[in-house]
Amino acid sequence: MKLFSSFVASSSSSSSSYSFPTTTLYPLPAALILRTPCLILRHPLPLSPPSLSARYTLPRTLSASPTHNHAYPAPSPHFAQFETRKFKVELLQKLSDDTDEFGNDLDAVVDVCAQIFHEFLCKEYGGPGTLLVEPFTDMLVALKKKKLPGAALAARASLLWAQSFVDEDWEVWNSKLK
Structure with missing residues (x-):
């Protein structure tokens, strides 16, 4: 609980820059911590900090492998x-x-x-x-x-x-x- 109170205090102090506490108890990225239902913040925060967003984004171009159509033989x-x-x-x-x-x-x-x-x-x-x-x-x-x-x-x-x-x-x- 102490982590959450320090997080709320540090994030609500300034609207232009955010600081995220580091801890060994919660190794989750900040985006997951922000989405927990127990946090209620009065000021909107970005979903993930700029420093972490590069590590947790998917590539912009996703391509599926080609589908292989199976052709059944004609009825005999x-x-x-x-x-x-x-x-x-x-x-x-x-x-x-x-x-x-x-x-x-x-x-x-x-x-x-x-x-x-x-x-x-x-x-x-x-x-x-x-x-x-x-x-x-x-x-x-x-x-x-x-x-x-x-x-x-x-x-x-x-x-x-x-x-x-x-x-x-x-x-x-x-x-x-x-």
Whole structure:
């Protein structure tokens, strides 16, 4: 507290020149000490003294490093066809465990999901990092619109399958092409 009272007394004595006490207890620059909420001064002070401002300023010209755009490959219709067949078979196996939920409509549910998944793979999927949630919400909406049972279960199972296998299958597919 003694530091603050000497600071206030020394800074309010003259309006043209300011003197800042030096201390080993507070090694902070004067600009930070002036901004502390416990100080209430009647006369405005500069934010930092001229002698310290040169040491604590940033360079005037800041430049950001150039951004690197990552270009994803174009969707592959051959991969889409292969992956849709695999998706359809494995989704049919997964959902066949819930025969009470789907009844006789299991094939229709899988066909709707596979059609939407195939369209996504043909138009938008360009490799790892491009798997979107939208086609799976579209599956849910389409299944509900057609009043097919188990819409939420089928859309969720489709999403979980895609998250587990699509990116990995894409890598394997492209490694065989090289």
